[in-house]
Amino acid sequence: MQYLLFISGGEIVLVMLLALLFFGSKAIPDIAKTLGKGMREFKKATNEIKRELNEHTSDIKKDIDEVTTTVTKETNDIKKGITERFDD
Template sequence: MITNQFILFLNLGGGEVVMIVLVILLLFGGKGIPTIAKTLGKGIREFKDATDGIKKDIRDSTSGITDQITEHIQEVKKEVEKD
């Protein structure tokens, strides 16, 4: 799925993708491609883990703010209901 989105992002057609694959085969050979794919996969995994960590840090740091806002909303609701 990510690959399809990436290809659409670059606006590549089928012919361009085939040419890229052929150039990669010519440059690295059949034996080098699994190594390249493994390295690329590890890089993508590390990037995803890093972004997940950043998202978690942001969520954790804003959870206190969210709780405070919820408390204030509850207080305002109580005040409105009193009147």
């Protein structure tokens, strides 16, 4: 049996029936429209926050990549020097 947010199909139908009785058939589309707008704004704000975080952390990522490259190069140079020393 499939559950959506820990609610079974029968419970969803019951909630919709109660909403229909409580708000009436004319108010339901307006409520759904308002919820849709709210969800869209929330998603837009979330994407904006993600974009700003990526922008501000790109400099840090670039610095870390440079350090990683430098350390890798120096480590390879040391390995090469040790290998050449033992080969002689």
